[in-house]
Amino acid sequence: MAENPSRFLTFRAAGRLQALPADSVREVMKLPATTRVPHAPAGMIGLGNVRGTAVPILSVSVLQGGTASGDRIMVLDRADPIALLVDEVREVVDRKGRTKALDIEALVGLALRQAPARTAATRARMIATKEQASEAATLDLISFVAGGQEFALPLDQVSEVVAVPAEISRLPDVDRAVLGTVEHRGELLPILVLAPLLGLSEDVGGRPTRIVVATMRGHRIGLAVTSMRSVLAVDEADVDPVPTVIARRASEARIQAIARLEGGRRLISILAADQLFTEALMTHMPERRDERPEDVAEMATEATEPFLIVRLGTQNFGLPAMAVDEIVRVPDVLTRLPKAPGFVEGVMNLRGHAIPVIDQRRRFGETEQADTRRRAVVVRLRSLKAAFIVDEVTEIRRLEASSVSPAPSISDETRLFDRTAMMPDGSIALLIEPAELLDGTERDLLTALQTDTATS
DSSP, X not given: XXXXXXXXXXXXETTEEEEEEGGGEEEEEEOOOXXXXXXXXXXXXXXXXXXXXXXXXXXXHHHTTSOOOOSEEEEEOSSSOOEEEESEEEEEESOOTTSEEOOHHHHHHHHOXXXXXXXXXXXXXXXXXXXXXXXXXXXXXXXXXETTEEEEXXXXXXXXXXXXXXXXXXOSSOOTTEEEEEEETTEEEEEEEHHXXXXXXXXXXXXXXXXXXXXXXTEEEXXXXXXXXXXXXXXXXXXXXXXXXXXXXXXXXXXXXXXXXXXXXXXXXXXXXXXXXXXHHHTTSOOOOOOOHHHHHHHHHHEEEEEEEEEETTEEEEEEGGGEEEEEEOOSSOBOOTTSOTTOOXXXXXXXXXXXXXXXXXXXXXXXXXXXXXXXXXXXXXXXXXXXXXXXXXXXXXXXGGGEEEOOOOOGGGTTEEEEEEOTTSOEEEEEOGGGSSOHHHHHHHHHHHHHHHHO
């Protein structure tokens, strides 16, 4: 930007005409849909999708003592893009005349208290957590419920988990395990109901609510299941092959191993994906599309870790799926403890373990809603487990590397969101760093709470 600009862009904000050096503005556009960032500075109304980049949007009126208004943004030409929300953009003039020129750096400095780099202790804690998980578990699974029983598939065979669509094209004269087909990401996706596929009753456990999209025999198939259960990192020592005498039966042949969790009290049948198909079912599959080696390599490069996408209010957030231990319905009644910290709603009994429950909506400043779809997402935070209440668990999605970016540096309080993701509909999801869900003091309080509960 020139030191002594001669051309200025005039605009109206906070009830008066103001100006910026014209060459400091990259573009002017209509205000896009915004994603509110919890704990962001008051002058920031949210993040907006500006040509595929998550850009912080600051309200000039709010920063000058007024209220947010206007539907136009000026995207500043900076290394770290920022947009200013104004009431009206007027014209480019040769001189600013009597119009007050806005001090951009002072305004941005007022709005964004730049977050310091992560401390060495925080980085060490994150690295240690990932190393512990890597050493302790060698088999990554995603588990779900069908026919009243818990099953799992290797995580690398699952591309995503989505809600059962409202409309499914039914097929005539097919096996009862074939539900139909749906259009999914530009392809025709066959949907199979897992319970009858395994010879189980469809009447046990309720109707399917989720579709597990998996790759089997080179096809992308949707498995309709009652509910998604959890993402698991299981030590291979806790995985046993199916006994030969049982594996001889057709339905059990579709199970390749049994995972023993919680001291053997929880058994999960690991499915053999390639054995789920019969020849009759194969006739209903669409023609396999030949894949070139370079296409496979490109897909592998683009793929990144899977995320659990949850909704809080009207906004989407993402959690690394491997940090999620389980997803359960919020109990109607939580046990209140007199010594519990104020941010703990109560504790719930999860198979004999007292798990502290935290209402993440309240922590993020979202309006409380009466929603029967509320779920508790149980997250592992090193040796601690805590359940965070969300309004809805929408899906598990593998995000392409090109859609994930570092989050704009906003303030020290917002480093919980270390990345952002551009979703297919153009909205922005804030990706949560699990290690930052609780600070050190909160973790210590919850650890002491669980210890007291276990010994009482």
